Amino acid sequence: MTIKLYNTKTRQKEVFKPIVDGKASMYVCGPTVYERAHLGNARPVLVFDMLYRLLRHEYGAENVKYVRNFTDVDDKINARAAQTGRPISEITDETIGWFLDDMGALGALEPTDMPRATEYIAPMIAMIEDLIAKGHAYAAEGHVLFKVRSYKDYGKLSGRSVDDMIAGARVEVAPYKEDPMDFVLWKPSSDDLPGWDSPWGRGRPGWHIECSAMAYELLGAAFDIHGGGNDLTFPHHENEIAQSKCAGHDFANVWMHNEMLQVEGKKMSKSLGNFFTVRDLLDQGVPGEVIRFVMLSTHYRKPMDWTEKKRDEAEKTLGDWVKATDGVVPSLPDKGVVAAISDDLNTAGAITRLHELSKSGDKATLKASIHFLGIDIDKFAKEQSILSSIEEGLKTAPIVEALEIELKKARLEKNFARADEIRDGFKNAGLTITYDSDGGITFKREANFDPTKLEALK
Template sequence: MDLTFHNTKTRRKERFEPIDPENVRMYVCGPTVYDRAHLGNARPVVVFDVLYRLLRHVYGEEHVTYVRNFTDVDDKINARAAATGREIGEITEETIGWFLEDMGALGALEPTHAPRATRYIGEMIAMIEDLIAKGHAYAAEGHVLFKVESYEAYGKLSGRSIDDMIAGARVEVAPYKENPMDFVLWKPAEEGTPGWESPWGRGRPGWHIECSAMADALLGKSFDIHGGGNDLMFPHHENEIAQSSCAHPEGHFANFWLHNEMLQVEGKKMSKSLGNFFTVRDLLDQGVPGEVIRFVFLSTHYRKPMDWTAEKRREAEATLRKWRSIVADVEADGVPEAVVAALADDLNSAGALTVLHGLANDKNAAALKAGAQMLGLLSDELGGWDAIDADLSALETALFEARASAMQSKDFTEVDRLKAMLIDAGLEVRMSKEGVELVPGPDFDPAKLEALQ
């Protein structure tokens, strides 16, 4: 089956042909590990997890190599260490563990390689030395800077001229720069912060060189796909291309560039000042199953802005409950071609979900389960439902006992109070002599159950 993706580099949808079908290679920029991943951080993880699954389906699991890095040396990490008095290594190890746990709860497969920047310092220093030798970088006052004017294609990925980039970017003004747009490859390490010995003194790498060095070490001078959020297109990805292309002019770096759009919350940019900023862990701790978060993400095409809303969350939960009831005790049987075809068309996950809705309506359980699992849904490993179901079971018992007491006292005040709150939470209340059944409706909101505990 032909795969087509929108290639940011050419600004058009192109047929995907891997350099080597026996070793399809993808690099995706990972997190800077100093805090919990917020909801926006999770979108590219889910987007490129679906792409990873598609590539494995088409070319075979053993023929796909996926690299997603951890940036574990950064000013934000240093600042967190200074503010908390904790060791930097302790913070990064803890945060990496959090990230893997939270993304696992969203059904994301772990990549083939998850390199940490601090383990590739030698490769970074070697690449920087090579760039200096080729006239693309220069040392100045303990820094090494990339000479932007030495790379004619600079700005091609983002479609900006250097003048536009200077006007629109927060360019660091420094006397040691030959050009305001020149960017840091190496810089001195401040006292008490991580640093490594180099030909330019004790220091640490700039952010951009990390990904170039790790991609080269693990995927080679040319590979198939580079992905990330479109907020990274400039300057990060632009700088990656420049330094990698100049270091290895015989290579192509990444043939395809895929960028996902950003995430909003209830139609607004997520920010702490607006009170709509939350982490993946916040949602999981509120009782939102990771599968629900994943479903909401997939309901919007990756190249369109995604709006997280309470309504979408409720609809996703209702749909997944329905689907899980249909596929219970059924073995998955062959991924439907229509699901693969949708994903093969520029990763159209929303189109794939439409196919699954049709299979659910037709009660085609085996195909529904196989197609959903292709998207990372309806797997046995995805949790989050048990806690909600346990809460519902406890509330069913509480309401049944309250009703039994009311039958004796003839005072149904407490029963009516509980029923009203359960209905307000989006539950259908079914009562009989045998017991009580609470059935989640399309407006079910698990968060409202907390007041009933």
């Protein structure tokens, strides 16, 4: 199957030809580990998980190397440690565990390599020394900075000139910089901050150098694909290219970037009250398969809008597919589904094809094709079956039944204070309720359901 991918570098869709025939290599920028991954963080994970699955399908799992890093040395991590009084290693270890658990719940395969920045300080120092020796970097006041104007192609990935960048960007002006656009490769560390010995004194690396060094160590001087969110195009990826090229590395052939995520048509923001983590959704009872389905329903180069309507529609569709594939042994993925994914990860087109397959009666191909998209339909079916039986049991549980009767009575008597108290108590216990038009009550059990909390309502 011919694979075509949109290359940000050339701004066109190209036939993918790996550097080494029959093998594929990919580097994707991973998270800075100091807090839970929010829904937007999950988008690049799922986009490049889909690409990883496609490459494994095409070349065999043993012939695909996928590297995704963890940034575990960063000022945000330092600030979190200072704020909480916890050791940095404890925070980063915990956050990495959270990240892998949450992404695993969305069906994401773990990459072949998941390096931590702190494990590659020596290669970063070696690369910085090489850049200084070649005249592309300089030391000043305990810092080392990259000379942006020493790399003539700087700005080609993002399509900007250096002068335009200076005019339109917030550039740190520091007395030790030769040029406002020069960026930090190494910076000094005080005694209370993480630091490593270097030729320029005790310090820590800048953000950009870690990916160049780790990609070189794990994938070599040239590799096939580099991916990440489009918010990384500038300055992070632009700086990675400059460093690596000036160090004499060919670096990545294909650059891929996913668009950002919105919630109900607006940018996700804590100030708007529409910010939530992947774990928030999972704990609210949203299945990981539903989250994945919604994410894949939009092409990766288009803005992704998470809405409650899409969530409900995804859950219904997956429910229909459970019925269609119950007890079926999967065969091979449908060629049309594979062709859609091979065309620049056209996941929306693949899902359209799955709808067609669900009506065709070819249940074995449908199930295999659902699995090809990374959706574990059997796991979803099992979880839904368990939830249904629990919810059915809740209707006959004495305390729930008693409180339901009291809630109806309070509403009829317009005792809204008591009705609200019971409603809020149900919610606190992990039971969401909705009122039917005939006065009935429907319960939905969330993942955090704790029936003991209902005792306080008696």
